[in-house]
Amino acid sequence: xxxxxxxxxxxxxxxxxxxxxxxxxxxxxxxxxxxxxxxxxxxxxxxxxxxxxxxxxxxxxxxxxxxxxxxxxxxxxxxxxxxxxxxxxxxxxxxxxxxxxxxxxxxxxxxxxxxxxxxxxxxxxxxxxxxxxxxxxxxxxxxxxxxxxxxxxxxxxxxxxxxxxxxxxxxxxxxxxxxxxxxxxxxxxxxxxxxxxxxxxxxxxxxxxxxxxxxxxxxxxxxxxxxxxxxxxxxxxxxxxxxxxxxxxxxxxxxxxxxxxxxxxxxxxxxxxxxxxxxxxxxxxxxxxxxxxxxxxxxxxxxxxxxxxxxxxxxxxxxxxxxxxxxxxxxxxxxxxxxxxxxxxxxxxxxxxxxxxxxxxxxxxxxxxxxxxxxxxxxxxxxxxxxxxxxxxxxxxxxxxxxxxxxxxxxxxx
Numbered sequence: 001x002x003x004x005x006x007x008x009x010x011x012x013x014x015x016x017x018x019x020x021x022x023x024x025x026x027x028x029x030x031x032x033x034x035x036x037x038x039x040x041x042x043x044x045x046x047x048x049x050x051x052x053x054x055x056x057x058x059x060x061x062x063x064x065x066x067x068x069x070x071x072x073x074x075x076x077x078x079x080x081x082x083x084x085x086x087x088x089x090x091x092x093x094x095x096x097x098x099x100x101x102x103x104x105x106x107x108x109x110x111x112x113x114x115x116x117x118x119x120x121x122x123x124x125x126x127x128x129x130x131x132x133x134x135x136x137x138x139x140x141x142x143x144x145x146x147x148x149x150x151x152x153x154x155x156x157x158x159x160x161x162x163x164x165x166x167x168x169x170x171x172x173x174x175x176x177x178x179x180x181x182x183x184x185x186x187x188x189x190x191x192x193x194x195x196x197x198x199x200x201x202x203x204x205x206x207x208x209x210x211x212x213x214x215x216x217x218x219x220x221x222x223x224x225x226x227x228x229x230x231x232x233x234x235x236x237x238x239x240x241x242x243x244x245x246x247x248x249x250x251x252x253x254x255x256x257x258x259x260x261x262x263x264x265x266x267x268x269x270x271x272x273x274x275x276x277x278x279x280x281x282x283x284x285x286x287x288x289x290x291x292x293x294x295x296x297x298x299x300x301x302x303x304x305x306x307x308x309x310x311x312x313x314x315x316x317x318x319x320x321x322x323x324x325x326x327x328x329x330x331x332x333x334x335x336x337x338x339x340x341x342x343x344x345x346x347x348x349x350x351x352x353x354x355x356x357x358x359x360x361x362x363x364x365x366x367x368x369x370x371x372x373x374x375x376x377x378x379x380x381x382x383x384x385x386x387x388x389x390x391x392x393x394x395x396x397x398x399x400x401x402x403x404x405x406x407x408x409x410x411x412x413x414x
Contacts, residue, residue, distance in 0.1 A: 022331065
């Protein structure tokens with residue numbers, strides 16, 4: 001009998017699941033400290049509704065099933081932001097700013113190979129109703145603070161602004177088709193095709209040089225200042241670059257500027273975003289741990305015209321990094337074995353430990369102490385508490401390993 005699971009999914013052990021929960025709890029506590037409230041969203045949406053918010057690329061990756069009640073096509077959740085946009089647009093009374101956070105799983109089909117899984121676990125926020133510098137700063141600051149609270153200090157946020165590309169569309173009077181080709185050249189870092197594009201369009205030297213090198217513009221704030229000088233004759237471009245500079249200045253006031261770098265060639269999911277866009281990386285880690293940006297037109301695809309900005313962490317990418325560097329934290333868990341003390345006293349101590357937030361599992365099998373210890377430590381319990389009576393005195397033996405223990409008077413735990 002085949003008891004395998006599909007190749008595109010994975011199982012996390014109880015120990016791993018506990019560590020992932022601790023990561024999510026640390027992240028969501030940060031969200032809540034900024035006034036964000038949790039929203040719980042369904043796993044299913046009507047496909048025709050969901051695809052309005054996710055765009056063609058993601059819509060093609062959705063898992064679809066037939067609603068056996070009405071016969072309509074349903075979609076497993078492929079994107080949290082699209083769901084929240086749909087939900088917010090359905091509200092009769094909309095109060096802004098609207099701050100929510102979420103945690104859970106999205107489902108997108110990938111050819112199941114290597115690290116490509118169908119399930120992606122995310123924790124993120126959405127700030128709806130404000131198109132302002134302060135809103136963008138808040139979202140970036142929360143991302144930075146959450147990662148610092150996880151003990152991650154060497155991350156980098158690559159920041160860009162799609163307004164730069166929209167400004168070029170307007171300056172060059174590009175058609176929709178021309179603009180799409182141009183964006184793909186930038187996205188794929190096709191310098192040759194960008195140079196060819198500049199020649200075919202007979203673009204002025206200063207602007208042509210800027211366009212040809214967009215995929216190469218990566219660096220610190222000095223880069224943005226240099227580019228502002230190069231495009232000073234183009235108002236829209238100057239405004240977009242000045243906005244990035246202003247964000248940096250505000251972030252610097254919070255003491256977070258060392259985490260910010262600029263990558264003007266970053267145009268991931270371009271059709272989704274309208275303003276700032278960013279990805280979060282850790283040097284030498286194989287995948288981004290977060291992404292986000294401003295999406296002022298998304299809610300309008302459903303109902304209403306409300307600006308918004310947000311981001312999502314890839315929870316499993318964070319887990320994998322923390323596991324590799326050995327800085328994951330978990331709640332201490334105990335395994336308790338009663339070898340003869342009064343049951344009332346035993347359960348009084350167990351309940352006291354649980355009220356202190358400790359996790360305590362009980363030995364339910366009558367077996368030797370050696371077998372109990374083998375079971376406990378093979379199942380990743382941190383400590384084994386063995387309660388026994390020696391020469392008429394109740395004691396507890398606290399094991400941190402099979403051969404490592406200290407003995408204490410039972411009164412010390414009551």
